[in-house]
Amino acid sequence: MLIADDDEHVLECYREAFEESEPTDYVKAINALAAELFDPETDLEEAPKFEVVACNQGDDAITLATEAADKGKPFDVVILDVRMPPGIDGVEAGSRIRKLDPDVQIVFVTGFSDVPRDELARRVPPPMKLHYFNKPLSFLQLAKDVANMVNGL
Amino acid sequence: MRPGSRSLAIQCLTLIGWLQTLCLPRENIMSNGVGTLSLQKKVSATLFAVMAAFGLLTYLILNAVVTPAFDNLENNAAQTDLIRAQRAIQADLEKLKSNTGDWSPWDDAHAYARGENPAFISINADIPTLINLDLNLMLFYALDGKRLWGQLVHNGEGADLASLGALEEGSPLTERLTAHSSIESVKAGLLLTDLGPLMICSMPILKTGEVGPIAGTIIMARFLDDARVSRLSEQTEVDFTAYLIADAKADTARPLKALTDGDGNHIYHETTNTEIMSYGLLNDVFGEPFIVLQAKTPKEISALGGHTVKGTLLFLVLAGLLIAVVAWVFLRREIVLPLEGLASHIVGIRRSGDLSQRLNETRSDEIGALANEFDKMTREVHKARQLLLDQSFKAGKADTAAEVLHNIRNTMTPLINSIERLSKSFTVTSGLRIKDATEQLADPACPVDRKGKLLQYIDASFDHIESVGTDATGDLEIASKQARQVEGILAGQEKHANVEPVFEVLDLDEVVDEAAHVLPESESAELQVSIEAEVGQHRVRAHRVGLLQVMGNLILNAYESIQRSQSDSGEIRVVASSETVDEQPMVRLTVRDTGCGFDDNIRQKIFQRGYTSKQGHMTGLGLHWCANALAGMGGRIQAESTGFGHGAEFHVLLPSARGG
Numbered sequence: 001m002l003i004a005d006d007d008e009h010v011l012e013c014y015r016e017a018f019e020e021s022e023p024t025d026y027v028k029a030i031n032a033l034a035a036e037l038f039d040p041e042t043d044l045e046e047a048p049k050f051e052v053v054a055c056n057q058g059d060d061a062i063t064l065a066t067e068a069a070d071k072g073k074p075f076d077v078v079i080l081d082v083r084m085p086p087g088i089d090g091v092e093a094g095s096r097i098r099k100l101d102p103d104v105q106i107v108f109v110t111g112f113s114d115v116p117r118d119e120l121a122r123r124v125p126p127p128m129k130l131h132y133f134n135k136p137l138s139f140l141q142l143a144k145d146v147a148n149m150v151n152g153l
Numbered sequence: 154m155r156p157g158s159r160s161l162a163i164q165c166l167t168l169i170g171w172l173q174t175l176c177l178p179r180e181n182i183m184s185n186g187v188g189t190l191s192l193q194k195k196v197s198a199t200l201f202a203v204m205a206a207f208g209l210l211t212y213l214i215l216n217a218v219v220t221p222a223f224d225n226l227e228n229n230a231a232q233t234d235l236i237r238a239q240r241a242i243q244a245d246l247e248k249l250k251s252n253t254g255d256w257s258p259w260d261d262a263h264a265y266a267r268g269e270n271p272a273f274i275s276i277n278a279d280i281p282t283l284i285n286l287d288l289n290l291m292l293f294y295a296l297d298g299k300r301l302w303g304q305l306v307h308n309g310e311g312a313d314l315a316s317l318g319a320l321e322e323g324s325p326l327t328e329r330l331t332a333h334s335s336i337e338s339v340k341a342g343l344l345l346t347d348l349g350p351l352m353i354c355s356m357p358i359l360k361t362g363e364v365g366p367i368a369g370t371i372i373m374a375r376f377l378d379d380a381r382v383s384r385l386s387e388q389t390e391v392d393f394t395a396y397l398i399a400d401a402k403a404d405t406a407r408p409l410k411a412l413t414d415g416d417g418n419h420i421y422h423e424t425t426n427t428e429i430m431s432y433g434l435l436n437d438v439f440g441e442p443f444i445v446l447q448a449k450t451p452k453e454i455s456a457l458g459g460h461t462v463k464g465t466l467l468f469l470v471l472a473g474l475l476i477a478v479v480a481w482v483f484l485r486r487e488i489v490l491p492l493e494g495l496a497s498h499i500v501g502i503r504r505s506g507d508l509s510q511r512l513n514e515t516r517s518d519e520i521g522a523l524a525n526e527f528d529k530m531t532r533e534v535h536k537a538r539q540l541l542l543d544q545s546f547k548a549g550k551a552d553t554a555a556e557v558l559h560n561i562r563n564t565m566t567p568l569i570n571s572i573e574r575l576s577k578s579f580t581v582t583s584g585l586r587i588k589d590a591t592e593q594l595a596d597p598a599c600p601v602d603r604k605g606k607l608l609q610y611i612d613a614s615f616d617h618i619e620s621v622g623t624d625a626t627g628d629l630e631i632a633s634k635q636a637r638q639v640e641g642i643l644a645g646q647e648k649h650a651n652v653e654p655v656f657e658v659l660d661l662d663e664v665v666d667e668a669a670h671v672l673p674e675s676e677s678a679e680l681q682v683s684i685e686a687e688v689g690q691h692r693v694r695a696h697r698v699g700l701l702q703v704m705g706n707l708i709l710n711a712y713e714s715i716q717r718s719q720s721d722s723g724e725i726r727v728v729a730s731s732e733t734v735d736e737q738p739m740v741r742l743t744v745r746d747t748g749c750g751f752d753d754n755i756r757q758k759i760f761q762r763g764y765t766s767k768q769g770h771m772t773g774l775g776l777h778w779c780a781n782a783l784a785g786m787g788g789r790i791q792a793e794s795t796g797f798g799h800g801a802e803f804h805v806l807l808p809s810a811r812g813g
Contacts, residue, residue, distance in 0.1 A: 007563055013570040030585070030617055033610040037593075037603070038586055136565035140573050 001050040001146075002068070004061035004093065005081040005109070011054045014079065017139035018146075020049040050077070050146075058084050058093035065097045065104075074101050076150050082110035091115055094124045105149050107131040107142075193489045200477045200484075211469050215462045223458025227429065231450035232420055235431035238393035238448045241385040242352075242377065242435060249354045250341050252286055253373040257356040258363040266295055266358045266369030274302050280311050290317075290351065290374035293358070294331045296367065298323065307348055307376075318347030320372075330438070331370040333357035342438025343377065350377045350397060353438060377444075393448040395435070408432035409445050428452055491520045495527070507658035507810065508535035509692070539697065542655055546698045560642045568635035571628040578621040585614045656696055656786070658810040661688040661742060664697070665727050668704035672712055681722040682715055684708065688729035691740045692810040695786045700807070703779045703790075707744040707803050710775065714748025714801060723747045731809060738809040739788075745802045750794040759792050783807070 003014045053068075053075070055061055061080065068074050078097055080090035094106045106124055108131070121127050131149065133142060256262060265273035274293075283291055283306045293301040300322045305312045314320070320327050330340055333356070341354040353374040357367040375381070382395050398409060411421040412434050423430040429450045437443035491514075498512055508531050514524030590607045593599050599607070665686045672684065693700070708725060715723030726745045731738065751759065758764045760780040780790050788807035794800065 007566075009567045010563070013567055016570070016574070027581075027617065029613045030610065033606060033613065034586065037606060037610060038589060135562035136569050138573060139570050140577070 001052050002061060002064055002075045002078045003052060003054045004056065004058060004079070004084065004090065005054075006056045006084040007081070008056065010081075011056065013137075013139055015052055015054065017143045018050040019052050056084065058088040058090060061093045062096050062100075065100055069100050075104055077105045077107065077146055079107045079109060079146075082108055082115055089115075091120060091123055094120075098124050103129070105129050105131065105146075107133060107146065109133045109137060110135060192492055193485060196484050196489055197481060200481055204473050204477045207473050208466075208470050212466055215465060219462055219465075220455075220458055223455050223461070227450070227452060227454035227458075228422065230454060231422060231429040231431045231448065234391045234393070234450045235420055235433045235446065235448040237389045238385070238391050238446055239433055239435065241389045241391075242395075242446075245375075245377075245381070245385065246341055246352050246354070249288075249352050249373060249375060250339060250356075252288065253341075253354040253356045253371060254339075256373070257371050258359040258361055260361045262293070262358050262371065263360045263368045266293060266301060268295075278302065278304065280304065280306055284309065286373075287375060288373050289376045290353075290372070292320070292370075292372040294327075294370040294372070296369050298328060298331055301369065312348075316348060317351075319344065319351075320346075330355045330372065333367055333370060336363060336365050336367060340438060342440075343435060343443050344374070344438050345397065345399060345443065348376065350395070350444060351375070352377050391448050392450075393446060396445045396447065398442055398445060408447070409434075409442075412445070413442060424452075426452075487518075488520065491516070491524075495520070495524060499527070502531065505658065505810075507692075508532075508538060509658060509660055538657075542657075542697060557642060557646055561639055564635050564638045564642065568632050568639075571632040571635070575625050575628050575632075578624060582618055582621050585617070587611055587614050590614075656694055659693055659695055659697055659700060661691045661693060661729050661740065662686065664700055664704060665742075668701050668708055671705040671709045682712055682725060683723075684725045684727070686727040688727060688742065691729040691731065691742075693740050693742075693788075693807040694810045695788070695807050696782075699782045699786060703782055703805065704742075704744075706775045706779050707805070710803075711744055711746035711748060711801070714746055714750070716748075718747070718749040718798070720747070734806065739806050740809045742805040742807065743802055744805070745800065747800045750797050750799045750801045751792075752794070752796050756792055756794060760790070 001018060003011065003018075005011050005014070053064055055064060058080070061078070065075060065078065078094070080094050082090040084090060084093075090108055090110070094108065097104065098106060106129060108120060108124075110132075117132065120132070121130060124130055131145070133145075261270055261273050261277070264270035278291060283289070283304060289306050290304070292303040295301050303314050305314050305317060307316070320330070330353070333340075336357055336359055339354065339356055342352075344351045344353045351374045353372060355370055355372045358369040358371050359365060359367065377395060382393070386393055408421045408423065408430075409432075412419070412432060419433060421432040423432070429452060431448045431450065433446045433448075434442045435444040435446055495512065498510065502508060502510055511528050511531070512524040513528070514521045516524070587610075590611050594604055594607045594611075665688055669684050669686070672682065704727075708727070711725045712723075715725075724747050727742065728745070729740055729742050732741055733739065760776050764777070776790075776792075783790050783805060786807060788805060790806075791804040793802040793804070
């Protein structure tokens with residue numbers, strides 16, 4: 001997964017939501033003991049995890065997407081903030097990434113609703129592989145939706 | 154140029170110079186931007202200058218063309234007078250020649266001259282005959298020059314020939330006069346004698362039928378005395394006098410010199426104020442200058458010319474003045490005043506910035522078209538300005554809103570993430586089965602090693618809960634920090650909320666008309682609300698968008714109040730009136746409804762923040778906001794009602810825009 005957002009706090013939240021994290025010792029011990037002492041149905045449900053590559057400019061996102069495609073390991077999902085000053089905006093970045101990779105799922109996230117959705121759809125087709133989320137985000141919800149779209153591949 | 158015209162020209166130039174000095178300081182003032190040289194003054198000054206130039210030009214033309222023509226005519230008349238005088242004397246001389254010619258070819262006289270008819274004289278020539286023939290002298294000479302007979306008549310009586318002092322027998326003069334070489338010989342002319350100038354004619358004495366031989370000489374003469382001159386003067390109606398050169402006086406010396414200098418002029422003129430003196434010469438019988446003839450011609454023609462010029466000038470000046478006055482009145486009424494009106498209208502708009510003023514000119518000429526085009530232009534500029542104000546206001550609001558929302562959303566993302574993490578952590582802790590573990594531990598049948606593991610599980614669970622608690626504290630701190638950030642963003646907005654809005658002059662009927670659009674269009678059949686506005690021509694100085702919102706709010710409140718009154722119809726009336734509050738002209742705008750009204754308790758709270766009389770969702774910001782917005786425009790709002798079910802009145806007081 002490639003994520004581009006100019007806010008470092010928000011990037012941190014994305015990482016937390018999507019990256020695999022090593023469980024703490026307590027959790028490992030508890031899980032081991034629980035598995036031994038109680039029924040297996042108590043296992044806690046976990047959100048799907050991704051290998052996350054993050055950057056905070058549109059140009060960087062295009063570079064990363066190009067490199068990944070060259071290595072033959074393109075991204076499944078690209079999440080783009082619409083406004084990332086001072087560089088190019090998310091829509092422009094998404095449009096160029098779409099040209100590199102027609103199959104990638106592109107998700108636009110914005111606090112602004114100043115780019116109409118029909119314009120987004122026109123510049124970054126096809127509609128089936130284009131998604132929108134408005135800030136403020138629920139990362140849990142986002143993680144579930146992204147998992148669904150990847151599984152739907 | 155005549156002396157008179159020169160002085161008039163000088164007067165005109167002085168007048169123009171005076172006019173310039175009158176105008177110039179004003180132009181200097183204008184260049185300083187303090188005053189202006191008005192169009193009317195320019196028109197007046199131009200008309201006056203044109204009039205002065207016209208008068209001067211007319212005078213000069215009349216003097217250059219008409220007056221000389223009259224002078225010329227007068228000189229010609231004077232010359233004619235002199236010629237007529239000369240001809241009168243000449244005619245008299247011709248008459249004398251005719252008299253002499255009657256006597257000279259006569260057999261009786263011929264015989265007498267030859268000494269053959271001694272009775273001729275006694276029969277034919279005596280003093281009465283001379284007087285009858287208007288003669289003063291008659292002489293008969295024999296062929297040898299001997300005087301045969303002679304008679305002089307002076308002052309009506311016979312006189313001695315010697316008193317003439319001329320024509321003595323045998324004198325060279327007599328010999329010259331009596332010598333006739335042929336039968337056609339005639340010697341006639343003037344001759345000086347002691348008794349005065351004499352017109353004399355000498356002819357040979359012939360036989361009847363004018364045949365020779367010449368027997369002698371006959372001479373007839375008459376005096377050219379003052380009486381004869383005055384008689385001739387009367388006959389010719391020319392006032393003339395004859396002066397002998399011999400006794401030339403001082404006043405004839407100059408003309409005589411001019412006439413005898415031989416420059417070819419036979420006539421000399423001298424002009425006085427009242428008459429022209431024309432001088433000409435008369436020669437004696439031998440061709441020598443003898444008499445200076447002076448003819449006086451009164452200057453009636455040039456006087457008539459002068460009167461004509463004056464009359465024409467007076468007429469033209471009066472006509473010019475009339476034209477100038479008519480032109481001035483016309484220019485003033487048709488051009489100057491309308492242009493001044495237009496100019497003051499434009500200045501008024503510039504000073505007040507009130508683009509709603511109109512000229513409403515009804516004329517169909519160019520000025521009318523100009524005024525109408527200007528009205529159109531101000532109307533368009535007015536509209537464009539309103540549109541621009543609205544748009545900039547909305548754009549400003551939209552930009553601000555978008556910016557604020559963006560910042561808040563960005564800030565809220567980590568906040569929500571923290572809360573989700575908290576929720577996730579507590580979800581994990583709620584999955585812990587500590588209760589099961591403690592129950593199994595309390596069971597005496599539980600094996601010891603299982604008890605040990607259960608204790609381990611409980612221990613690890615509490616460690617986990619503690620860890621979650623620590624994380625939760627951190628997350629809550631983050632959430633709290635983000636919440637404060639949101640508050641900071643909102644606080645930052647508050648200082649921009651006091652930006653001075655643009656005030657303009659507003660027509661209340663337009664504002665009320667636009668504000669009334671807040672009412673739902675034919676909301677329902679069961680509720681009929683009519684809105685009637687009688688705000689006339691009142692105008693206020695206010696912030697347009699703000700006042701629109703206030704009026705929209707009041708009208709909508711009135712509508713909703715009617716709705717709540719459960720009545721099936723209602724009326725909203727908006728009226729305006731002028732009044733003076735604290736010496737300031739204000740406009741009172743009243744919104745009156747037939748809705749449910751309110752009591753005094755509500756009236757005291759109605760403008761407080763958060764108060765609402767409506768059930769449900771409203772926050773009560775409307776009237777509180779209206780009161781604040783009006784205060785910001787230098788106005789205020791009051792509410793009145795006589796109680797529930799009696800309708801309500803809201804009074805808005807705003808500064809009047811009367812007088813710009």
